[in-house]
Amino acid sequence: MDTEPHTHPRSNTARRSRIAILSRGDAAARHDATAQNSRFVRVFEALDASGIEAIPVVYDETFADLVRNQLLTMDGVLVWVDPIHQGKTRAALDPLLREVAAKGPMKRPWVSAHPDVILKMGVKDVLYRTRHLGWGADTHRYASVEAFRAEFPSRLCTVGPRVLKQNRGNGGQGVWKVEAVPGTDAAVRVLHALRGSRPEEMPLDAFMARCEPYFGWGGCIIDQTFQPRLPEGMIRCYVSGSKVAGFGHQLIKALIPPPPEGPDSPEAQPGPRIMHGPDAAQFQRLRRLMEDEWIPRMMETLTIDEASLPVIWDADFLYGPRDTDGADTYVLCEINASSCFAIPDEAPAAIARTVSERIGRNVESGG
Known part of the structure; x- marks a missing residue:
């Protein structure tokens, strides 16, 4: 493990601070990863201009140990990994990042965004x-299947169209507009936010059963009024x-x-x-x-x-x-x-400023 002193990125002493930019990919992507072929190339450039060395690190569960060892040599980690990607979640990555944040080379190592902050x-x-x-807005939380089944039907009938959201997700996955179908007995019209979805009509009970798996992954369902x-x-x-x-x-x-x-x-x-x-x-x-x-x-x-x-x-x-x-x-x-991208042209410089401030705090605290 690197034992050189950690210095402010703008100082002229031992070495530049090293920051990992972590994203998901396969073994080939890991082998070929460079700053120049990364979609985060502007972030790499802004960090370099601030005197910070940024290293591309590609993650997958199949080579997680290699990633862990690499991250433990860094001064910080910037993470761009979606909660759900092609059926894979962050269930294995988040504990790895917690471990890195606890055992990294600095006295106050940081991971951004830290899994506990994401939660x-x-x-x-x-x-x-x-x-x-x-x-x-008008917002409610269902912490269990039982609460969902007991409370949601009456709210839907009395308040109007609702939007249900699973606790963790991206790209519209697990986000639904739900409205009662007039003149029917407990039928609803639903539309998934996932691109390419079509409206469906079905019994309310059947739709609620479709949502029950969300409690297993995210622990709750959030219910907001639809914004016209x-x-x-x-x-x-x-x-x-x-x-x-x-x-x-x-x-x-x-x-x-x-x-x-x-x-x-x-x-x-x-x-x-x-x-x-x-x-x-x-x-x-x-x-x-x-x-x-x-x-x-x-x-x-x-x-x-x-x-x-x-x-x-x-x-x-x-x-x-x-x-x-x-x-x-x-x-x-x-x-x-978890994975905020694409970003405005002004954002890479803002990221570099914030990273420099974080590193400076660690140096001042004796990291």
């Missing part, structure tokens, strides 16, 4: 735990640490019934995500809310200190009802902390 803010349960913040302004698009607010690093706006098609041409038609595909820097005028109110109110209150609610916030994460917002002055409100629909 606080990068799961759908955050929507329930922070529902009292200004980004909250969904067709106006989703705003993705990118954050590095506690500071906004940019925005993306996209006309999404998830949970919107496909046109007659079908879910594979061009008309059914989401629009491009238009990226903006942190100073984009149309999003300054949202930026102020995030930096001045919502992020600090989220940290307090979830007991996360600033040094533990992910180096890069994003919060997805839908437009809520306009307020009495006609201004937009925003409803949080998800926080992504």
